[in-house]
Structures are given as C-alpha cells and as structure tokens.
Amino acid sequence: MRFPKSLQGRLGLSLGVLLTTMWIAAAWVTVTILRHEMDEVFDSALQETAQRLLPLAVVDIVGREEEGVTQRLAVIRDHEEFFTYIVRDDTGRVLLQSHAAEPATFPPWDGVGFRQTVTHRLFSDEALQGTIRITVAEPLDHRAMVARELQMGLGLPLLGIVPLTLLAIGLVTRASLAPVRRFRARLEARNARDLTPVPGDDVPSEIAPVAETLNGLLARLKASFDAERSFAANAAHELRTPLAGAIAQAQRLASETGDPVARMRAAEIERTLKRLTLLSERLMQLARVEGGRLRLDRVSDLRDVARLIVDDLGRGLPQGRLNLDLPPRPVMSDLDPDVFGIVCRNLVENALRHGSEDEAIDIALSDNGTFVVSNAGPVVPGDALDRLTARFERGPSDAPGSGLGLAIVAAIAERTGSRLHLSSPRPGRASGFEASVTLPTSDPSPPKTFDR
Secondary structure, three states: OOOOOOHHHHHHHHHHHHHHHHHHHHHHHHHHHHHHHHHHHHHHHHHHHHHHHHHHHHHHHHOOOOOOOOEEOOOOOOOOOOOEEEEEEOOOOEEEEOOOOOHHHOOOOOOOEEEEOOOEEEEEEEEOOOOEEEEEEEEHHHHHHHHHHHHHHHHHHHHHHHHHHHHHHHHHHHHHOHHHHHHHHHHHOOOOOOOOOOOOOOOOOOOHHHHHHHHHHHHHHHHHHHHHHHHHHHHHHHHHHHHHHHHHHHHHHHHHOOOHHHHHHHHHHHHHHHHHHHHHHHHHHHHHHHHOOOEEEEEEEHHHHHHHHHHHHHOOOOOOOEEEEOOOOOOEEEEOHHHHHHHHHHHHHHHHHHOOOOOOEEEEEOOOOEEEEEEOOOOOOHHHHHHOOOOOOOOOOOOOOOOOHHHHHHHHHHHOOOOEEEEOOOOOOOOOEEEEEEOOOOOOOOOOOOOO
8 A cells, every 4th residue: 555645635535544444453352342242241141040840840840739740831922032941850851941942952961060052152050859850952053143243233233334434534633633744734825036034924834844954045046146146246346436437447548549440449348348438337226126125015107117227228319219108097016117218228228239230129007007118120030039038148139238128027036026028020010029028017917926
C-alpha cells in the first residue's frame, strides 16, 4: 500500500488503520473472554437444572404404584426447549424423560459430571446410591447461536463507528494542520520580488523550525538582493558626475583641436561616454524598480505625467513626430508618477531609437490605464521578440541602446500585476512595432495584485 504524499493523508490513514486494527483485536479478545464466561454460565445452568430436577424425579419415581414404567412428560404449551433430560435406573432403563428428549442423544452412563458429544453438552448426577440417575443435555447449536449473536452485537456497531471515527480523524487532522495550510497559502501568495518574512507564529512546534529556516533564508536573500541593488544604484549615481565631466572635456577637446583625426576621436569618446551615461541611468531606474515601492496610498492622473514626458522628449524633434492621444477623463491610478514616467520614457525612447524616422510615433493612454506606444519600422522576428524583455537583450537594429529599457518596463508590469505585451508587426499593419501595458487604475475592474 502506497502512503499518500500529504501529511494529512498519512496521519489520517495511519491513525485510521491503527485504530481499526486495535478495535478489531479488542473485539476479538472480548468475544473470546465472553465465550469462555458464557460457557461457564451455561455449564452452571446445566448443572443447576440437573440438581433441581433430580429430587423431583426421585419423589415422582419412588411414589409410583407401578415400577419400571417409562414416563414422558406432556407438553403444556408449545415452547422452544433448550434443555432436555432423561432419568434412568442403574440398569440403564429410562424411567422419566422430558417431552423433547431423544434417548439416542444421551450416551450410556459413565459417571457424575460433564460430558460432551458432537451435538450436545451434558451433565449427569445420581441419587439413592446410584439407583436413580439423571442426565441433562443442551444442544451445542444453542451455544453457537448465542455466540454468533454476541459477535454480531459487538461487530455491527463497529461497522458504523469505524467510518464515523475515520471521518472524525480526518476532520481533526485537517483542523490540526490548518496553521500549516495557512502558512503554505501565505508563502504561495508571495511574488518573486517579495522576500519579507512569512508569518508562522501559529504553526505547530514540529513545523516551526522549517518556518524559521525559510524566513532566515528569505532574509539572507533579501539582504543579498538589496546589497546588489544598492551597489548598482550607488555606482550609477557616482558615475554621473565624472561621466558628465568627461563628456565636457571630450567636447572641449573636439572644439579646440584643429586635427581632424583628433576631432574624430574626441567625438567617438563623447559617444561612448554618452552610452555609458545612458547605461548608468537605466541601471538606476532598474534599481529603483526592483527595490522601491511602486504603488502609493494616493492616486494621481496619469495624463499629466504622459504630457510632461512627451513634451520633454519632443523638444528638438520635428512637429508631429510624437502623436499623443489622451482620454478626456482623468486616468486615476495609485501607481507612483515617477514609475509611470519611467515606463513612458523608456517606451517612447525605444520607439525613437529603433523606429522609422520618417513616420510619427503613436502614443495612447486609454481610460482603463492601457498605455500603448507604436512606431513604424522593420518587423522584429518572433524569436527575437520573445527575448526583448531580457536584460541587456537588444533587437536586430544597429541603433545604440542599453538593452535595459524593455526589461525595466517588464519588471514594473510584473510587480504591479500587469503584463507587457510586444507585437511586431503592429496590429492591422504589415510592419512596425507596438508595446502595450495595462497599468493599475482606481477602477475596481483591473487586477487587485499589489506590490508589497
């Protein structure tokens, strides 16, 4: 027999089998003891019947006018007779017998005491110096019938008690393991970013070390991740000032030198430093997303942030390069405005960097919080499209970039209970690229997953 995998199933099955076996053993021992006691009671009744009937038989036989006559007692009314008897003299002649007695059932006289044949249990006694002898017989079937009734009386209740007890064991086991199930539910409810300790004060003492070890592991993981994020953020922050100074020096060198080769090298240094600056900014955003609180206790209108970001990115671009479509009603959300700014900036910059320069970029925010950025351009292959949300993964374009923009947006979508959807070509078009993410709003219809 294979044990269930669950602790509740194992405990219930083990206790049920153990108790059932113990009950059956106890019932068997009880029946054995009662059978022995029952035989003693029946033997006592058999002996007492013989001893009470013998004096009456002596009086009846001695007082007869005719000797040697066999007398059979008449039936007064129909009844079931368990004890039968015969009275004989010392020669074996039957002098008196009960109405249901069959002389062939009674063996020859062989002394006072108990005897047993294949079908009967007998007791014999004598009086008047052995001249009058009585033998009382009881069918063994009668005792077997009583024993069966006794076994049925003990066994039948078990047929009802055992299932009820097994059900009670299951309920008690389930109730006892309820803290363990609650602990498991709390653990399953955690997302991949939530490493806070799991409350386990109510778990049984046998499971408490597991809960403590797990919480200790989560604490160590959280400390390790926090250290990594802090290092990335601090390193990116500390790099901003020297990078800005290095860019200024490269620009000054390009403006002061008259050598075309030196000017070209200075320009290349400037481009490299700007890519490094962009990478440091993206690392700061990633650290902010992974370590900070993304949702607030207050709501704000996402339209204001979208206007601000689009206006900032549109400076220096041709008129109509960025088309922003906003709903007439406010789009209220508890998402941190800075976080939405990161989403908006990364998606629009990704479209500017990799999209066609001859066509406009469409930016739309709908009433339900869906933010969509689509641009014209070459179709991104399906295998490359699936990898774009990985860190430092870039598409087939040769345009400069950090490879972190879409990864940052995907991390924000995951932590806010949403999902970043990428499609290429654009829906209803033969080319281009579209990125859409549905952000949490104050409307009760969106998902209720909150960042911890």
